Amino acid sequence: MSAAENEPLPEFDLRLTQENLEELYEQAPCGYCSCLPDGTLVKLNQTLLNWVGYSREELVARRCVQELLTIGGRLHYETHCAPLLLLQDQVREISYQLRHRDGTTVPVLVNATLVRDANQQPLVIRFTLFDITDRRKYEQELLRAKAEAEERREQLSIKNDQLTRINAELDNFVYTASHDLKQPASNMVGLFEELKRTVTFHDPEAACMVTMFEDALRQILSTIESMTEVIQQQRQPEQLVPEAVELQPFTEDILRTLQAQVNPSAVFTLDFAVVPTLRISRTSLHSLLYNLLSNALKYAQPGRRPHVWVSTTRERSGPVLLVRDNGRGIDLQRHGQEVFQLFRRFHPEVAGSGMGLYLVKRLVNQAGGRVEIDSTVGEGTTFRMYFLE
Amino acid sequence: MSSLKRNNVTVSGAGEQAMVFVHGFGCDQHMWRLVAPAFEDRYQVVLLDLVGSGQSDLTAYNPARYSTLQAHAHDVLEVLHELHLNQVVLVGHSVSAMICVLAAIAEPARIARVVLVAPSPRYLNDEGYVGGFERADIDELLEAMDSNYLGWSAGVTPLIMGNPERPELAQELNHSFCRTEPTIARHFARVTFLSDNRADLPRLRTPALILQCAQDALAPLAVGNYLHQQLPGSQLVLIETSGHCPHLSAPALTIAAIKQFLAAETPAAS
Numbered sequence: 001m002s003a004a005e006n007e008p009l010p011e012f013d014l015r016l017t018q019e020n021l022e023e024l025y026e027q028a029p030c031g032y033c034s035c036l037p038d039g040t041l042v043k044l045n046q047t048l049l050n051w052v053g054y055s056r057e058e059l060v061a062r063r064c065v066q067e068l069l070t071i072g073g074r075l076h077y078e079t080h081c082a083p084l085l086l087l088q089d090q091v092r093e094i095s096y097q098l099r100h101r102d103g104t105t106v107p108v109l110v111n112a113t114l115v116r117d118a119n120q121q122p123l124v125i126r127f128t129l130f131d132i133t134d135r136r137k138y139e140q141e142l143l144r145a146k147a148e149a150e151e152r153r154e155q156l157s158i159k160n161d162q163l164t165r166i167n168a169e170l171d172n173f174v175y176t177a178s179h180d181l182k183q184p185a186s187n188m189v190g191l192f193e194e195l196k197r198t199v200t201f202h203d204p205e206a207a208c209m210v211t212m213f214e215d216a217l218r219q220i221l222s223t224i225e226s227m228t229e230v231i232q233q234q235r236q237p238e239q240l241v242p243e244a245v246e247l248q249p250f251t252e253d254i255l256r257t258l259q260a261q262v263n264p265s266a267v268f269t270l271d272f273a274v275v276p277t278l279r280i281s282r283t284s285l286h287s288l289l290y291n292l293l294s295n296a297l298k299y300a301q302p303g304r305r306p307h308v309w310v311s312t313t314r315e316r317s318g319p320v321l322l323v324r325d326n327g328r329g330i331d332l333q334r335h336g337q338e339v340f341q342l343f344r345r346f347h348p349e350v351a352g353s354g355m356g357l358y359l360v361k362r363l364v365n366q367a368g369g370r371v372e373i374d375s376t377v378g379e380g381t382t383f384r385m386y387f388l389e
Numbered sequence: 390m391s392s393l394k395r396n397n398v399t400v401s402g403a404g405e406q407a408m409v410f411v412h413g414f415g416c417d418q419h420m421w422r423l424v425a426p427a428f429e430d431r432y433q434v435v436l437l438d439l440v441g442s443g444q445s446d447l448t449a450y451n452p453a454r455y456s457t458l459q460a461h462a463h464d465v466l467e468v469l470h471e472l473h474l475n476q477v478v479l480v481g482h483s484v485s486a487m488i489c490v491l492a493a494i495a496e497p498a499r500i501a502r503v504v505l506v507a508p509s510p511r512y513l514n515d516e517g518y519v520g521g522f523e524r525a526d527i528d529e530l531l532e533a534m535d536s537n538y539l540g541w542s543a544g545v546t547p548l549i550m551g552n553p554e555r556p557e558l559a560q561e562l563n564h565s566f567c568r569t570e571p572t573i574a575r576h577f578a579r580v581t582f583l584s585d586n587r588a589d590l591p592r593l594r595t596p597a598l599i600l601q602c603a604q605d606a607l608a609p610l611a612v613g614n615y616l617h618q619q620l621p622g623s624q625l626v627l628i629e630t631s632g633h634c635p636h637l638s639a640p641a642l643t644i645a646a647i648k649q650f651l652a653a654e655t656p657a658a659s
Contacts, residue, residue, distance in 0.1 A: 071526040076530055097533075
C-alpha cells in the first residue's frame with residue numbers, strides 16, 4: 001500500500017454532497033434541451049429558457065428547437081444538421097444564433113446526439129448549447145481579416161498584371177525608340193565627317209566645337225547602343241544559353257579591344273587560378289566584363305595610373321568573380337541604393353549613359369547570381385559577382 | 390472526364406429500369422441510404438453527387454457554369470447518356486427536384502417519371518407567391534455557413550479532393566458526410582435559394598409525383614399545392630412527417646408512396 005492511500009481523506013465541505021442533479025440540470029452553465037426527432041421541444045433547462053426569454057409552457061410540445069434559431073440558422077439546420085443527425089446520430093460544434101423573444105441574438109455552439117429506441121428508431125435528440133458571445137467576436141474578426149486579405153490579394157494580382165503589361169510596353173517602346181534613333185544618328189556621324197571634309201571654318205574656336213560635337217554624337221550613339229543591349233538581352237533569352245567559358249583568354253580578348261581605344265598605359269592583373277572557367281552565356285559574360293572593365297578605365301583617378309584586378313575565388317555557394325580598380329570610387333553612403341539603377345550617374349564630369357551597372361546587375365541576376373559592390377572614394381571600387389554552382 | 394467519375398456515380402440493384410436519385414443542397418448521396426436500397430430488387434439504382442458536393446470532382450466546379458440549376462440538370466443527363474439509360478425514374482430532393490424537372494423537360498423521351506421530394510420552385514416570397522423566405526434570410530444562411538466553416542480545416546480539403554494513396558483517410562471520410570468545400574457550398578447555397586423555376590413548370594410533360602412533408606419550413610404546404618397546380622397531371626402525396634428530409638425522417642412512408650406511384654399505370658400526359 002502506498003503512503004498516499006494510508007493518508008486520511010482531506011475534510012471537504014459537506015455542502016458539496018448536497019449538489020442536486022435537478023438543480024445542476026436547470027442552472028448548468030450551458031443550455032440543455034431534449035427534442036423529438038423532428039425537433040419538437042420536450043424538455044429544456046432554465047439556462048436555455050433565460051437565453052431565449054420564453055417560459056417552459058410556451059415552448060414544450062409547442063415549438064421546435066429550430067424555431068429558436070435565426071431563420072438562416074434554421075435553413076442550415078434543416079438542410080445540413082437534421083439529415084446528419086439521422087445519418088450518423090450526432091453532430092458536433094455547429095455554430096448558430098439563438099433568437100431571444102425580444103429579437104436579440106446569442107451566438108451558441110451546439111452539440112447534439114440522437115438516441116434510438118430498441119428497434120433502432122429515432123427516439124429523442126439531446127442538445128447541449130454553449131454561449132460563445134466573445135468567441136464569436138474573435139471569429140468575426142478572423143473572417144473579416146480573411147476577407148480583407150483576399151481582397152488585397154486580388155487587388156495586388158490586378159496591379160501586378162498591369163505592371164507586367166506596362167513593363168512590356170515600356171521595353172517595346174525603348175526598343176522601338178533606340179531602333180528608330182540609331183539610323184539617323186549614324187547618318188549624322190557620316191554627314192558630319194563629310195561636312196568637315198568639305199567645309200572650312202574661320203572661327204578659331206571652331207576646331208574645339210567640332211570636337212565637342214563629335215563627342216556628343218559619340219555619346220548619343222553609345223547610349224542608343226546600350227539601350228538596345230538592355231532590351232536585346234531580355235527579348236532574346238535563347239542567346240543566354242550557359243556554357244563553360246575559359247576566363248583567361250576570354251578576358252584577354254576584351255582587354256585588347258579596350259586598351260586599344262581607351263588607355264594604353266593601364267595595367268591589368270588577371271588571376272583565374274582558383275576558378276578557371278565559369279558556366280554562363282558568352283554574351284552575358286562579355287557584356288558584363290566589358291562594362292565593368294571600361295568603367296574601371298573611364299572612372300580612373302586622375303593623376304594615377306589605372307590598375308585593374310580581375311580574379312575568381314570560391315565560396316560555399318559557388319564561384320565568385322571579382323573586378324577591382326584603383327579609380328575614383330563611389331560614395332556608397334550617399335548613393336548605395338541607387339548604384340545599380342537605370343540612368344543613375346555619379347560622375348557627371350565623365351561621359352556615360354547610366355546604363356552600365358544596371359545592365360551588369362540584370363545579367364548577373366539572370367544567370368542566377370547576385371552582385372555586391374565595395375567602394376572608397378579616391379581609392380577604388382570592387383565588384384563581387386556571386387554565381388551558383 | 391467521365392461524368393461517372395465527375396459525379397461519383399454508384400450503381401447497384403437488379404432491374405431493367407433505372408432509378409436515379411439526386412440529393413439536395415447541404416448533403417450528398419448518403420441521404421438516400423434509407424430509401425434507395427428498397428428499390429434494388431426491381432430497379433437498377435443509380436446514386437450520384439452533384440458537382441461540388443460529396444465526393445464529386447471539386448475541380449470541375451466552375452462557379453460561372455454552375456450559376457444556374459440547368460448546368461446540374463445537364464450533368465444528370467450526361468450520366469444517363471453514359472450509362473445508356475432510358476425510361477428512367479428520376480428522384481430529386483429539395484433543389485434537385487427542380488434539377489430533375491429541368492432534365493425531364495430537356496429530354497422527355499429518356500425520362501419516364503419524376504419523383505419530387507420536398508420540392509420548391511422558388512424559396513423567396515414574390516408578389517402573389519409564398520415561397521417562405523425573404524432575401525435577408527438567405528443572407529443569414531450564408532452567414533451561418535461562414536461561421537460554421539471556420540472549423541473547416543485545411544486538413545479536410547485534400548481528403549475530399551481524393552487521396553487514394555492514403556486509405557486511412559477513408560475512415561475519417563465516413564465521418565464527414567455532407568461536408569463541402571466552403572466557397573463551393575456558399576455558391577451553391579446562393580444558386581439554390583435564389584433560383585426561380587416557376588416558369589419552367591408548365592413545360593414538364595413527364596408524370597410527376599410530389600412528396601410533400603406535413604411540416605416543412607423550407608417547402609411549406611402552400612408551395613406543394615402551387616406545384617401540384619402548375620405541373621400538369623402531377624400527383625401530390627402528403628407525408629406525415631416534420632422537416633425537409635422525408636427520406637430520412639419517414640423512409641417507410643416515402644418508399645410506400647414512391648412504389649405506389651411507380652405501380653400505377655402511366656397517366657395520360659396532358
